[in-house]
Amino acid sequence: MEFLKNNIPIINTIATYKKEYFRFDFIAALTVAVVALPQSMAYAMIAGVDPAYGLYSAIVLAILGSVFGSSNHLATGPTNAVSxxxxxxxxxxxxxxxxxxTLFLLTFMVGAIQFAMGALKLGKLVNYVSHSVIVGFTAGAGVIIALGQLNALLGISLSQGKHSTLEKVMLTFENMDKMNNYALLLGIFTILVIIVSxxxxxxxxxxxxxxxxxVVxxxxMGLDKYGIKMAGEIPSAIPPFSMISLNLESINSLLGGAIVIAVIGLVEAVSISKAISAQTMQKIDPNQEFIGQGIANMGGAFFGSIAGSGSFTRSAIAFQNGGRTRLTGVITGIVILVLLLFFAPFAKYIPxxxxxxxxxxxxxxxxxxxxxxxxxxxxxxxxxxxTITFLTTILAPELEYAIYSGIAISILLxxxxxxxxxxxxxxxxxGSPGQLVEYHTACGNGQPVNSTISVVQLDGNLYFGSSADLEQKLNDVYxxxxxxxxxxxxxxxxxxxSLEVIEGFISRVLKEGKKVLLxxxxxxxxxxxxxSHILSMVGEGNVFVTEEEVLASSAKALEKADAWLRGEIDIDFGLGKKVSQPSSQPVG
Structure with missing residues (x-):
């Protein structure tokens, strides 16, 4: 039972559910469902399929995503970027x-990849897709989506086949003489209603x-007689069950796309979950969210669903309208199903x-x-x-190039x-024990410093990429x-x-009869x-490990250096060699 609670979060939700939560969850779910209906149909059109499949996705993915996901408020279903x-x-x-x-196979593959990533505890991988990449990709996707719908807004039908966004825009302008004024007026009317609302x-x-x-x-007015293209009939109110066709040739051709969709979907889902959890203080488990998204897409593939992810709009609505638990998502799917059972016949009149x-x-x-x-x-x-991600999203022949280029540029920079x-x-x-100042600044303003002791401060992660610069700068401060x-x-x-560079620098200092403390x-x-033998070169007694007290290690090293210069102590500088310093040597 403990295993089920840990892997199926809704079990724990039901076990601790309070009846006063239901009113909040139901109101939030009803509000989300009202928004999800037109959104899911629109996103299906973006994906290039019948609006009915968007509705099926809004039902199945919402329920499964909430049952198995980590967030209490993430609304899973069709989204613009994934579509x-x-x-x-x-x-x-x-x-x-x-x-x-092939479409449902793609949905299943996306889910399988997401589930595998969650099972392998790869939740932190989404951190490697930077916020700038997502902002650029989303903005570019917005431009592509708007341009891609221009012909539908103008009521212009284009030939079937693969057209890039720019090709669709050019074809639309070439066929402006076929524009349907009634369709354009209905489109503008819809936009105005949304804006005014x-x-x-x-x-x-x-x-x-x-x-x-x-629709009214x-x-x-019988506008369907004037050549306005309609959404068409929804074949069934209940998502139809069908088996997945596992065709190896199709799997090979879809694999690259499935990986990109899976990663983008996970980035969307985890980002939205974390954004809302910052206000709710809920602890989000990225790996569980990966598993939840994976099961949602794999399960949806058997019920006529297109791949989906977390929707920021619908998730924000769920949170802002008082949703308390993950049951909000489950109820959302049920409400959409009920609405379809009674109002599906009117869908054929949607322009x-x-x-x-x-x-x-x-x-x-x-x-x-x-x-x-x-x-x-x-x-x-x-x-x-x-900027590069934005431009690549619009201009590149394939959308995954935008993500790849964005990540590549991020890494290179x-x-x-x-x-x-x-x-x-x-x-x-x-005269000020333990106080350190930048050498060149002190010399410039005449501040009295101890020139017989040089302190070289290193910061940051030192790796092969910075080794050449490290070597040059160590030579400069010699x-x-x-x-x-x-x-x-x-x-x-x-x-x-980097260790070899530092070892070479220390070796140079020691060969000139000077002393080194770390x-x-x-x-x-x-x-x-x-x-790497640096310890034996310097001598373990001359290496001061970081302590809880700030600068304590530095103070001890400086104190030992001063004592040696004053001739008060002998220092073992590695390899069993002790060096005595005459007290007559000047200090300062």
Missing amino acids: LLISSYMAVYLGQGNFLA KKISKNIPGALLGIIFS LVML NASLAGVIMVVAYTMVDKNAVSKVFKSNRNDAIVM YLKETGAASVVRLAPVN SDARVLVVKFTGVTMMDIT CDVRPSIKRMMEK
């Missing part, structure tokens, strides 16, 4: 008899009202232009202007990553930044001081390449020094 990716990868199968079988209150489901009013206009209007508004909201502005203002590298080692020369202030104190204050990680050395770094 756009589906459209990209499924375009080559349009018009083929195996289109739907938001102005009145954010809680008004403008998208749903726009769809309902459009079509039915009352595609109205759905295109809903999608246009969604596409506009995808461009997070505040996030874009924040990225531009905060960091040049992040701005570069976001990170490596460029971390390739610069932080090396600073400090010096003790005469001085005539007779005692060198190397501070490893901010060094938490070193590799063998301080603020973390235990893990000290163990590495022992294995």
Whole structure:
């Protein structure tokens, strides 16, 4: 039983459920369902499939995602970014008899990859897709989605087949003489209803009202006779069960796309869960969320669902409208199913232009202007990553190139930044024990410093990428001081390449008869020094390990250096050699 509680979170929710929660969960679920109806149909259109499959996804994925996921508020179902990716990868199968079988296989593969990543505890991998990549990709996807719906908004039918976004726009303008004015008016009307509803209150489901009013206009005025393309009939209110066709050739051709969709879906889901949990204080388990998303997509594949993820809009609605537990998502799926049972016959009167209007508004909201502005203002590298990802999303022939390029540029810029080692020369202030100042600054303002002791402070992670810069900067700070104190204050990680550079530097100092002390050395770094023989070169008694008291290690090293220079002690500098320093040597 404990195993089930740990792996099926809803069991624990039901065991601790309080009856007063139900009212909040039900109201939140009803509100989410009202928004999910037009959204899921619109997202199915973005994916290039019948709106019915979007509705099936809104039912099945919402229930399974809530049952097995980590977050209490994450609303799983069709999303704009994932639907756009589906459209990209499924375009080559349009018009083929195996289109739907391949689509559901893709959904299953996405879920299987996500489940495997969760089972293997790879939840932290989403951290390697930076926020700038997501902002750039989402904004670019918004532009593509809006341009891709232009022909539907204008009531212009295009030839079947794979068309890039730019090709669709060009074909649309070439066929402007075929524009349907009634379709355009219905699309604009839907957009205006959504905008006005938001102005009145954010809680008004403008998208749903726009769809309902459009259906009423079509039915009352007989607009379907004027060549307006409709959404068509929903074949069944209950998601149909069908087996997955595991075709090896299709699996091979879909694998790359499935991996991209799986990763983007997980990034969306975990990001949204964490954003809401920051307000609810719920602890989110990324691995469990991976498993929840995986089961949702795998299960949905057997019930006519397209791949989905967490929806920020619907998740925020669930939270803002008082949802208390994960049962909100389960009830949402049930409510959508009930609505379909009674209102599915009216779906055939929904104009595609109205759905295109809903999608246009969604596409506009995808461009997070505040996030874009924040990225531009905060960091040049992040701005570069976001811009390249944005442009690649719009212009690249395949959408995964945008993600790959964004991640690649992020890594390259990170490596460029971390390739610069932080090396600073400090010096003790005469008459102020333990006080260190930057050497060149002190000399510039005439501050009295002890020039016989040179302190070299290292910061950051030292690895092969920064080794060349480290070697150059260590040479630059080399001085005539007779005692060198190397501070490893901010060094938490070193590799063998960096250790060899430091070993060469220490060897040079010792060969000239000077002395070396190491301080603020973390235990893990000290163990590495022992294995690379640095410890035996310097002498273990001259290596001061980091202590809880700030700068205690540095103070001890400086005190020992001073004592040696005054001739008060002999220092064993490794390999059993003791060096005595005459007391007549000057200090300062």
